[in-house]
Amino acid sequence: MKEWWRGAVVYQIYPRSFLDTSGDGTGDLPGIIQKLDYIANLGVDAVWLSPFFPSPMRDFGYDVANYCDVDPLFGSLEDFDALVSQAHALSLKIIIDQVYSHTSDQHEWFMTSKMSHDNEKSDWYVWADPQPDGTPPNNWQSVFGGPAWTWDNRRRQYYLHNFLSSQPDLNLHNEDVQDALLNVARFWLDRGVDGFRLDALNFGMHDETLRNNPPRQHFETEPTRPFDFQEHAYNLSHPELPVFLERLRSLLDQYQNERFTVAEIVGPEPLQEMKDYTKGSNRLSAGYSFDYLYADDLSADLVRNVSADWSDAGDSGWPAWAFSNHDAPRVNSRWGGENADAETAKLFAMLSLALRGTVFLYQGEELGLPQAEIPFDRLQDPEAIENWPETLGRDGARSPMPWTENDHYAGFSTVDPWLPIDMRHYALAVDLQQRDEKSVLSFVRDLIAFRKSSDALKTGSLVFLDTPDDVLAFTRGTDEGQVFCIFNLGRTQANLDLPLCTQTEIKFSNRSAKTSVLPETIPAMTGYWL
Incomplete structure (x- = not known):
């Protein structure tokens, strides 16, 4: 299935x-x-x-x-x-x-872990001793700013937190x-x-x-x-x-x-x-x-x-x-x-x-x-x-x-x-x-x-077509059929020479289409499903 x-x-x-x-x-x-x-x-x-x-x-x-x-x-x-x-x-x-x-540092697991070096959850988080001068164990930094280590007075160790200091890292090892x-x-x-x-x-x-x-x-x-x-x-x-x-x-x-x-x-x-x-x-x-x-x-x-x-x-x-x-x-x-x-x-x-x-x-x-x-x-x-x-x-x-x-x-x-x-x-x-x-x-x-009704769009292959720099064109397809997807992602109009696509009916466009087939000149920031 x-x-x-x-x-x-x-x-x-x-x-x-x-x-x-x-x-x-x-x-x-x-x-x-x-x-x-x-x-x-x-x-x-x-x-x-x-x-x-x-x-x-x-x-x-x-x-x-x-x-x-x-x-x-x-x-x-x-x-x-x-x-x-x-x-x-x-x-x-x-x-x-x-x-x-x-x-969270309010989780029961962490509250237990920080109580001692030898309790049942003492190794559930990443704890480490300070360097000889009292500084953190290494140079790792937190995503949210500052060192990724915070000192805990009870354990006399640092704990790791890649994010906020209130988000101690679990030890998945x-x-x-x-x-x-x-x-x-x-x-x-x-x-x-x-x-x-x-x-x-x-x-x-x-x-x-x-x-x-x-x-x-x-x-x-x-x-x-x-x-x-x-x-x-x-x-x-x-x-x-x-x-x-x-x-x-x-x-x-x-x-x-x-x-x-x-x-x-x-x-x-x-x-x-x-x-x-x-x-x-x-x-x-x-x-x-x-x-x-x-x-x-x-x-x-x-x-x-x-x-x-x-x-x-x-x-x-x-x-x-x-x-x-x-x-x-x-x-x-x-x-x-x-x-x-x-x-x-x-x-x-x-x-x-x-x-x-x-x-x-x-x-x-x-x-x-x-x-x-x-x-x-x-x-x-x-x-x-x-x-x-x-x-x-x-x-x-x-x-x-x-x-x-x-x-x-x-x-x-x-x-x-x-x-x-x-x-x-x-x-x-x-x-x-x-x-x-x-x-x-x-x-x-x-x-x-439409995507839900189309195996081509849900799971079909994706093949790119040769197009100018700002134009993106590809097919999504299966043995049963294809959908052509064309986008001018540039800020100026683009000329396009894709004869195969010009004979195909426009199914969707982000702009009100004046024709049912692909025009030779595509406006800026315009897309088509054919």
Whole structure:
């Protein structure tokens, strides 16, 4: 049986910002349940839920204090069970985040580990003695700034944290830790989840000899964090990590119906790691690529190069693409700039849904939302606050979902939300776009429906055609049929000589087509599915 996730479209929900039903300004699980019909009507195959576990929220849920419960802020386990049941009734799969590289410093495991050198969990985290002068064990730096080590007075040792000091790293070299995490996975699988997105996976194991990272020799852009000055040879991407993934896959395979696993992987060699982690049939389903999320600009060469890395030949694994998520500025602003509009958003949706792989669609992307502007005094994201104003931060991509135009808080909440709503988002609200057949929302629904009906787009091969520099053209095909996808990603019109395509009917364009066949001159920022 063909795996359900190959070519699937997965809708990512950031629960804090989806819909507030409790009146506290924060989204919750009942809010997601209330909007499941909306999600199902998009035509997507699955929903990925960002963390909803108990947490002090220093990193908004990615600092887990209890892996096997729901934070009261979001609801209860009963709410989660109801969400899974209703989603399945609508033929939607549920995928949840799992954070196996670190926990919160409020987790019971860490509270026990730091009590002594010889308790049952003393080796569940990465502890190390200071150097003779009292400084940290090595030069590793935290992603969020400063040393990746914090001193603990009780143990008289440093503990490792690749992120915030309140996010101590688990010691996955310890098999007891692996067993505990597999029990966590089993807990959620038994509750009916259909897969996991594994957060910061390659931070899960470290070099046990604690060697210093070498300095980075070449920079494509000016570093903004101490973390960026190093080659991360020893604090992540350990070669033994795939062994743990095989244990996880063995557990997943014990359940009926295939479970989906996708890993977030960053580091010096993310492509090779993603291929290693998805190699064969006993590791992960797919690798979650950051090639587009980290790209400041869109070009035909970018798409050609990234797609070439995941050809359908041999054992290259299966890719998963996202243009936006909770950690990256929204694509319509990042690639479209100040002049981004509905046609720009439609173009990016066409490209995303034409690619070979599993597609992740971030909440609000189907509306063409621009990156929200968040004033400094309303920022919540620790990374944004720490690096202000050098980075856009993550809050602008996490602002509340606009459901209704004529509502003080856009139908998200009855009170001032945890993040403010950008005034530009009201005019892009769901209720307006649902009534407009030419809206971004209606267009994206039609694209997803066509992709779902087309084996060529879901799982077919991808072959590039020879075109001018700014023009991207490729076929997606199977033995039963082909779809031609053509995009002028440049800022000027382009002449195109593709006789085969000119005789083919236009199925979709981000602009109102005046003809049913491909014109010889393609306007700037224009795409076609034929």
